[in-house]
Amino acid sequence: MLTVDTLHVRYGSIVALRGISLTIADGEAVSVVGPNGAGKSTLLHAITGVVPVADGTITHDGDSLVGRPIERIVGRGISLVPEHRGIFTSLTVEENLLMGARALRDRSERAMEIDRVLELFPAIRERLRRPAGRLSGGEQQQLAIARSLLTRPRILLLDEPSLGLAPQMIELVYEILARLRGEGITLLLVEQNAHRALEATDRCYVLRTGRIELSGTSAELRGAPQFEEAYFGFDAASSPDDTSLDGAP
Amino acid sequence: MNEVLQAAVDAASVGGIYALMALGIGLIFGIVRLVNFAHGEFVMVGGYAVLLLAGAPTVAVVAATLIVVIVLALGVERVAFRPLRGAAMPTLLVGSFAVSYFIQHVVMMSYGGNTVGVDFLPRLSKSIEFGGVSAPALQLVAIAITVLLLAGLAFCLKATRFGIEMRAAAEDLRMARLMGVPTNLIIALAFAISGVLAGVVAIVYVAQIGVLTPRMGVQPALIGFVATVVGGMGSLLGAVVGGFLIGTITVLLQVVLPLELRDFRDAFLFGSLFLILLVRPQGLIVVRSARERV
Numbered sequence: 435m436l437t438v439d440t441l442h443v444r445y446g447s448i449v450a451l452r453g454i455s456l457t458i459a460d461g462e463a464v465s466v467v468g469p470n471g472a473g474k475s476t477l478l479h480a481i482t483g484v485v486p487v488a489d490g491t492i493t494h495d496g497d498s499l500v501g502r503p504i505e506r507i508v509g510r511g512i513s514l515v516p517e518h519r520g521i522f523t524s525l526t527v528e529e530n531l532l533m534g535a536r537a538l539r540d541r542s543e544r545a546m547e548i549d550r551v552l553e554l555f556p557a558i559r560e561r562l563r564r565p566a567g568r569l570s571g572g573e574q575q576q577l578a579i580a581r582s583l584l585t586r587p588r589i590l591l592l593d594e595p596s597l598g599l600a601p602q603m604i605e606l607v608y609e610i611l612a613r614l615r616g617e618g619i620t621l622l623l624v625e626q627n628a629h630r631a632l633e634a635t636d637r638c639y640v641l642r643t644g645r646i647e648l649s650g651t652s653a654e655l656r657g658a659p660q661f662e663e664a665y666f667g668f669d670a671a672s673s674p675d676d677t678s679l680d681g682a683p
Numbered sequence: 684m685n686e687v688l689q690a691a692v693d694a695a696s697v698g699g700i701y702a703l704m705a706l707g708i709g710l711i712f713g714i715v716r717l718v719n720f721a722h723g724e725f726v727m728v729g730g731y732a733v734l735l736l737a738g739a740p741t742v743a744v745v746a747a748t749l750i751v752v753i754v755l756a757l758g759v760e761r762v763a764f765r766p767l768r769g770a771a772m773p774t775l776l777v778g779s780f781a782v783s784y785f786i787q788h789v790v791m792m793s794y795g796g797n798t799v800g801v802d803f804l805p806r807l808s809k810s811i812e813f814g815g816v817s818a819p820a821l822q823l824v825a826i827a828i829t830v831l832l833l834a835g836l837a838f839c840l841k842a843t844r845f846g847i848e849m850r851a852a853a854e855d856l857r858m859a860r861l862m863g864v865p866t867n868l869i870i871a872l873a874f875a876i877s878g879v880l881a882g883v884v885a886i887v888y889v890a891q892i893g894v895l896t897p898r899m900g901v902q903p904a905l906i907g908f909v910a911t912v913v914g915g916m917g918s919l920l921g922a923v924v925g926g927f928l929i930g931t932i933t934v935l936l937q938v939v940l941p942l943e944l945r946d947f948r949d950a951f952l953f954g955s956l957f958l959i960l961l962v963r964p965q966g967l968i969v970v971r972s973a974r975e976r977v
Contacts (some may be wrong), residue, residue: 484857513861520858522851529847533862536848615765664881 435459436481436512436589436622441490443473443480452644453490458589463611463621465631465652468641468665470573474624475517477641478591481622482514494589508569509537511588519578523567527558530566534584537582543590547584554610555580572603579610589620596627608634628665633654640664685815690934696822698930699829702923704907705914706836707880709922712911713853714873715768720779721759722881723904724786725752729885730895731790734801741804749882755786756878757871765867783904797896804890825887832883833923836876840919841965842927845872853917913956915966924967929956 436458443451448617451473458464465526466474479485481492492499499507522530529603536542552559554577566577575595582590595611596604604627611634615621625631632638632652640648640661648655648664655661704722711719732751736744759782767778807821837960838845851857852869861867884903889895914925930956936948944951959967 482861484861503866505863505865508861510861516858516861520855520861522854524854525847525851529851532844532847533859533864536844537863581862611882676770676909 435495436620437491437493438477438481439491439493441477441480441492442488442648443476443485444488445485450485450644451480454641454644454646456639456646456649458620458622459522460588460620461618462637463615463635465625465635465638466641467625467628467631467638468647471643472641473644474641475593476644478514478516478593478622478624481507481591482512484514485655499532508585511586512591513582513585513587513589514591515578515582515592515593515595519574521566521569521574521578521581523565525566526562527564527566527569527577528562530581531562531584534581537585547586548591551580551583554583554613572599572606575599575603575607576610579607583614587619589622591622591624593624594626596625596630597622604630628661629656688814688816688940689818690938692816692822693937694761694819694927694934695826695829696818696925697933698927699826700887700903700924700926701906701910701930703829703832703880703884704903705910705922705926706833706919707877707884708745708904709850709906709911709914709917709919710853710873710877710880712916713852714849714856714870714920715764716772717764717767717775718779718908719764719877720776720904720908721763721782721786722877722907723902725759725878725881725900726885726888727790727897727900728752728786729882729893730801730889731794733803733886734799734895737801737803743851745886748886749879752882752885752902753875753878756874756881757799759786760871760874761965765870768870781902785895787897787898794895794897796898800897801889801895803886803893807890820973821887821890825891828883828887832880839867845869849873850919853919858919908954909953913959913966915968916965918968921966921968928959928967 438456441451441454442449454477456464463536466477468474475497476485480487481499483499483502487500494510496511522533522556525533532544535547537546538547557573558576558580561573566574569577577591579595595607599607611621611623615634619634623631623635632655635652638650638652638655639646642664648660708719711717711722725962729748729752732748733744736747739747758894763778763782767775770778804821807824808819810817811820811823840850848859848864848869849872851862852864856866859869888903907926910925911922912922912925913928914923929952932952934950936951939944940948940951
């Protein structure tokens, strides 16, 4: 269980998160949606220790994560697929995968695990020797997810996995997420593409200007007028030009 | 033809030393974004270690010098640079200069500021002739050591787990941490390697010039830094290329400049490097570091 309680994060004088509280149970898939600058990436960075917490608590199975070094948090099975993928472009695809599998000391176990994960990503398997910087955006996203899976995560945090991808690739990424969900991996998905996020998760939080504006099950929120209002910050019914949540700013 | 071959040997010798300096500086910059001007003082302390151990068997001098410089590099990382980790670039630069001056003055307090002579490996100063080219044996040994060291380091960076992690950390330290790479260990390892590189430069440099001063590391560190910039900051291959390029330009200028202008060789050297940077301000080899918004 991951619990975030009244979390505040600041960048100097700018307050990025203002009292965020949320929970994610084991095996659950939860999304956080909201417009650009809402603080979604910051939330994931705070959970993984990338940015310091100004106030509030983050606990995983009852243990505080606040103030812990990033590598210790990763060691607990919390893995982030960052926005723009964070691929090591100067390393080969195989070396990127080895970075994910670094905790596995036994060479044959490492090879088996890489082989197992690559069953999900056949396009990557064909490009193991290629520099990762030469993969397409969709292939890089697959590599980023594959690499994170090799850390054997208990919770997988995904920051805008569909960003900048062609529609076909977005379909593929979401198919992979559905399979991971089926395998019981806990997912925390950050997305601007609200409809996709609702389809892919059990529950959803709407974040705007560092605050949670709305939360509920994905089924409840799908099509609910207050969902669009919370996302955009105005009554959607009074603004007929901005009724679609797909590709929201 | 012989002149070309002679110039090539000279360029490989001078460029090799610059490449090792640049690699030591570039490795640390790549991972912690710190321009370690104290790297020159690592070389200088290595030189004084050779002086202290003069008379002992060569193997012992070499081993002890390398150990002294590695310990110094690790100590500087732990005491001075680790507390500054993540600080702004100007803070890191001032910290780096402070460490550099501190070490210089500690040595000055012990040995004074004057030049001290040291006669290390005198038998290697004898010239060897081959294919119409004459070069001191030490120059050839220096080239061989440089090649072996660069090949060994390239192998370690490419084929070992720590090497892959170090390259990953050099490209994007935060992402490497998100893969679970232990920052302190990988940075300490980088400093240890930079210590080995500085120690080797110290041994070769002292054997070549035969004199020591507390400021002897300043010029090589400056050249090493320039080589990393010309080669492309953050690129280890770029650092090596930059080092060899500066060595080659230095030797070429020595050959082509009229006698009365040779005293001003460095003006032409840095002028040509400036021109290179005008054409490629990002350096010869560019590493695309991942950046993401928060």
